[in-house]
Amino acid sequence: MEQEAEVSGRRRSELPGRLVSRRFFEQSPETVAPQLLGKLLVSVEAGRILAGRIVEVEAYLGPHSDPPDPAAHSHRGPTPRNMVLFGPAGYAYVYSIYGLYYCMNISCEREGLAGCVLLRALEPVVGVAEMARNRGLDESAPVRMIASGPSRLCLALGLTRPGHNGLDVASAGSSLQVREDDFAAPEVVVTPRIGIKHAVDLPLRFAVRGHPCVSGPKKLERWASNPST
């Protein structure tokens, strides 16, 4: 009898949902970003599964884009830090910020085109108690405190640049994957991006309308919405 393949100590069938195809990520970041809402980010390490539903993202455009996106890390071309963004689609770009935190993106498009999507908030789904513990939160803390914010998300899942930068999230053997279940396509709110100094008006932030785990000011809810396409 052939034994089912494992990922980091778990049978693959134990992971929630189904793996998202690489083809999905081989599109422009503006296209990929809203469609990531409702999908699952799944981490498997040492037999431990942590997963959250993606409820808030931002698109960052590569230097080839028109108009250009000066807020993107890839804006001035490839560097040792952002090299993953210039590789193929479906890979994790994890960078450190303010010397304290990490943020996670997924590369889009294809080799040479550095568009990406920043993951800004998750609704914890699997391993909620452990995610809370990773954040130093009490068991009684509200669930929305666990992974709402790009660096809180990384803390909750234990994502770091040394441990996770360059991982393939579209591979069944990867310890970090994007997966999808039968969750209904959510209603999407589109707003400007948060925390940047350039291209502040581009409507490239996408969030699940009204979801409690979305970060940022409530006033941004008032922007135009889209049924996802």
Added chain:
DNA sequence: CTGTGGATTTGCT
């Protein structure tokens, strides 16, 4: 080689 500042979070005023 050095200076600058950031896709953040938290805690205090």
Added chain:
DNA sequence: GCAAATCCACAGG
């Protein structure tokens, strides 16, 4: 509302 915490990538000389 505001500033501190705390690192290093990278642009400029």
